[in-house]
Each structure stands twice: as structure tokens, then as C-alpha cells.
Amino acid sequence: MADTTGETPVQARCIGDTAIIYASDYLNKLSGERIERECKRQLESGCRALVINFRDTELVNSIGVSILMGVIDAAEQNTAQLIFSDVNSHTAKLFEMLGLTRLVSVAKDENEALALVAPQTNVAGSTS
């Protein structure tokens, strides 16, 4: 299913049934809803794990937090694993403070995130 809103597509790639989605700087505006849509799309198409990469995200504001809560809900409903990677220290503190880290694993980078994905869902074969 293509993104029907005519917006620039969210950058995403799949490794096995793990989808890596790049949060970029969309997250802090209403346009961040497209990240939530992309996550839901990946879950519907059978992804068992989502990695959200924050490498290009300087700051997460309240809209961003709310959108991430939507992603968390969607992952829970699909019993899929959710991992945040490449979170800067400021944002990491914010996630901690707001309790998001209780619901999501946080990884240093993509490799660590992929390693955290439960072995039975990682086609590439886990070394952990």
C-alpha cells in the first residue's frame, strides 16, 4: 500500500521481518503522523520488529512524543518488538523521564538494535 497522502515518503528499509524506520525531523509536526502510518503499514505487512532510528533527529517535542506513543500502541497490539536506536543524550533523558523507556528498548545504534531483536524473528541470524 502506497502512502496516499502525496507526501515525501518516510525513509525505511527491511531486514528480514524487521523494519528500520528513520524518524528524521518529521516527528515534531503534524507531518510526524506519517511515521506512525509507515510503522502501521510495516506491521500490517507482517513485520515482527520495528527499529526507529533517531540519527537525524535533533530534538523530540510533545507532538513527537505523542506520535511515538501511537507507534508503541500499534506495536503492542501486533505483539511486535519496538526498539529505538541512535537516540541522542538529551532525547534519551526525555524518554526516560516520560517513561517511554519502560515500554521500548533503546539501542546505541542499528547493529545493537538488530542484535536486540528476538532471535526467532531475525532472519539474518542472531549472533547474540
Next chain:
Amino acid sequence: METNTQRLLHTFAALADLGQEIADTGDFEEMLRASFHLLLGSLAIRRGAVGEYDRERGELRLIAARGLGESPELVLPLASERARHLASLGSSLTLDEARSEAGNFLEDHKDAFASVEIDLLVPLVVRERLIGAVLLGEKATGEKFTEEDLQIVGALARHIGVGIHSHRLLEEVEHKAEENRRLYEGLRAIYKETVHAFAAAIDIKDRYTQGHSVRVGKYSEIIARELGWSDDAVEGIAIAGYLHDIGKLIVDLNVINSPERFNAKESKEMSRHPAAGYEILAPISHPYADIPLMARYHHERLDGNGYPDGLKGDEIPPGAKIVTLADSFDAMTTDRPYRKRLALVDVLADFRANTGTQFEPAVVCAFCRAFLKEIEGTSKEKRLMKLLGKNYEDVESVSPLLTQLISDLDGGAMAATASSH
């Protein structure tokens, strides 16, 4: 950074962003969605909803919701006593009150929220009236809401309430403006009908000049359009043409219908009509500018020898100059009791002779241009030629005369006579 400071900054930023979202009244739905995100994101609240209260129907209509189960019912009844009670609590209610209102609400709507936990209900109140309500569930931390949390939610809720309220006000204003516009257009239509009725009455009184007022209105319109006047001003000049002779309604009927040229006494009686017309039209508030003045001055001349005020040159309003030419053209091209209509060649000779003394050169020039365009077929409609009717057959033959007159007027050959104003 200390956690408390960071928490404060995060919520402060939410409040600032919310202010911006609400100030940007572009799209109501987007404003609300963004506000709702800001509210949930400020404290990382996992579920909640914003509803707008419809006082007339006694309903809370959910506009945005998250995490409230598959399909929360969008419209929930809310009794007026409860609405009044919520309005009295306002957005600065205590934690206990917000909890107990959430409990009451869940109790009232068990079916809609079967397995959903809602911890707080915060009313949206503007000017002591309930605008809506915010329902909030669990936080991501899993901790219970604190008084401090409620203060943050209350501040954001007050903003959202004002946002909804001002949007609805704006809608109401737009609706009223639309209503007014329709009313105004209706009044204009009535006005125009009245004007037409008057024009007919004027022309019936003067049996030799039947249809004169309507034709003068239409000739004036053609000239004004050629001069590049705005649509509104063109409509106005047509009306002025219809009404220019309204003063004749109070001139002695016997004088008007006299089959001979007027004697001195009759002329004096007849010359009352422009000023009389002004007296009739002045007390009426017309939807177009200067209608009474155009009636008053349609017998003025550039050289100051006209009546009633003997105005000169630019003292005469431009509209009156147009009506003057249109009036003269129709007078010359229709039969009168004391003479037959003139040939077009003679009409144009009269124009040439009197431009600069009686007629404004630019007005004569515009009239000739409009006429020429019709003859040459470059204008879509042949309005002028239709108004002239069957009485004039060989209209095309005057086109060289028109061309010559235009070039003389444009080239300033007649500037000497035109410079009298």
C-alpha cells in the same frame, strides 16, 4: 540537565507550540489534532480524547481520540445539569474533582468505554460556558497523575478550549457575513427593480420620449465600460442614467407633453428638473456613489453655460459628463414632437461642434470608440446598434467619421476648445 528542569522545559515548549497551533486558524481539524498530540505528548499520556460540547443537542462529540479501544462512540450524551456542573468546576479543578468526574463519566457511558481506564476528566470552559472536555488515561510511566500534572493539563486545556471557541466564533462570523451579503444582494435587486419602475414612470409621463431613461442608462453604461470603469461603477452609471430625468415627475405634465418647442416660461419650468431630481434622490441612500449629483448635473456644460449651477470643466462630476452625452445622443436619435430624428452624420457633426464646450472630449472619444468597435465587429455585442434600432440602416457608413473624430480628439486637434476647463 536536572530532570525537573527538563520536564519543565518540555511542557513549557508544549504550551508555546500549542499557542502557535491555535493562533494559526487555517484548518480546525489540524489545529485540534496537533493540540491533542501536544496534550498527550507533554506528559506521555497513552490514551485520551478531546470532545466538543454541543449545548443544543446535549452531546459531547469526540474530535480526537487515542487508545480508547477499537471504535469509541463519537457522540456521547451529556445532560445539561452535568454540563453546568463541569462549567462551574472549570479547567482548574482539583485532582480529586477531575478523578471523580472521570468516574461519573465512565459510569454514564459504560458501553462506550467497556475496558478502558480513564483517570481524569478536565472540562474546557470559556466565559463560564462548557466548550468541551478532555478525557485522559494512563501515563507511560505507569504512575498516577499528580497535582502538578493536572496543572499542566489544565493550562493546555484552557488553550484548547479557547481555540475551539474562537474557531466556532469565526465560523459564526463568516456565516453572518454570508447572510449579510445575501441580504445586501437582495436589497440591491429590490433597489434595481425600483429604479426600473421609476424609469418607466418617468418615460410614461413624457410620452414623446418613451424608453429614453432606459436607453440613456444603457448608453452611459457602454461609455463608462469603454472608459475602463469598474463593474460596480458601471452599474452605478446605468442607474444614474435610468434616474437622470426623475425630476420630470414633478414638472408640469402639460409642459413636458407640449407638441411645440418650449416658450421661455415653459423652458424655465422644464429646467427645474435636474435640481428637482436631485432633491428626490438625495435623501435616498443609494448603493452606488453620486447618483443624485449625476441627475443634478446632466444639463451642465464644460463652458459653464449649463444649468442648474453653471459648473465648469472638472467641477462637473465625470459620471454627469457621461450621462450628458448619452442623454444628447438619445435625444438626437429619436423623433421629437417638433422635429424628426437626426441622421448619424449630423449627430456626429453636433458632437464635433460641441466637444470641449458642452461635451467632455474623453467621453465623446470613448463613445466613438465603442461605436466603431461595434461597426467593425471587434466587440462581442452590438448593444449600441440594437438601441438605435431599425431606424438607422446604413450605420457602417459613419465609420470613417468616427475614426476621424477619434483621431482629432486623441491628437489634440480639438484641444483648443477642450481647454476651456
